Amino acid sequence: MYGAPLREEEFMPAYVIQYYKPKKMKKTIHYFIAFLSFALMSHFAVAGNDTLEVKTTAVCKTCKKTIEHNLGFEKGVKSSNLDVESGIVTVVYNGKKTNPEKIRIAITKIGYGADSLMADPKAFNKLPDCCKSEDGHH
Numbered sequence: 001m002y003g004a005p006l007r008e009e010e011f012m013p014a015y016v017i018q019y020y021k022p023k024k025m026k027k028t029i030h031y032f033i034a035f036l037s038f039a040l041m042s043h044f045a046v047a048g049n050d051t052l053e054v055k056t057t058a059v060c061k062t063c064k065k066t067i068e069h070n071l072g073f074e075k076g077v078k079s080s081n082l083d084v085e086s087g088i089v090t091v092v093y094n095g096k097k098t099n100p101e102k103i104r105i106a107i108t109k110i111g112y113g114a115d116s117l118m119a120d121p122k123a124f125n126k127l128p129d130c131c132k133s134e135d136g137h138h
């Protein structure tokens with residue numbers, strides 16, 4: 001199936017062969033390994049992150065600020081972004097430190113409904129009037 005092995009000269013132009021002289025080749029390999037381990041490390045660094053989408057009763061920019069700000073204090077939550085149009089908050093969290101149920105409960109304690117969970121009444125009452133929306137509309 002395979003012909004006689006090609007000599008370097010046959011498939012590499014002279015300037016490439018020059019570049020791949022053993023010493024330089026070794027260096028290239030070192031760079032490659034360094035790059036590979038870096039890529040691998042960054043892969044594992046993000047491996048601990050999970051993403052969750054929660055439908056909230058948020059209705060305005062103030063709701064967005066309130067929810068994102070407060071979720072920032074929640075254990076295991078790395079970041080959150082609320083889409084005002086849909087009321088859906090996307091939460092990036094560490095699955096070893098928290099879970100979707102805890103995050104939903106945290107949202108209810110901020111004063112908003114989270115998926116099927118109702119807002120905590122006390123927290124809800126403390127919200128600015130513009131944010132007190134039970135059906136998701138002003």
Ligand SMILES: [Cu+2]
Nearest residue numbers: 060062063131
């Ligand atoms: Cu609001």
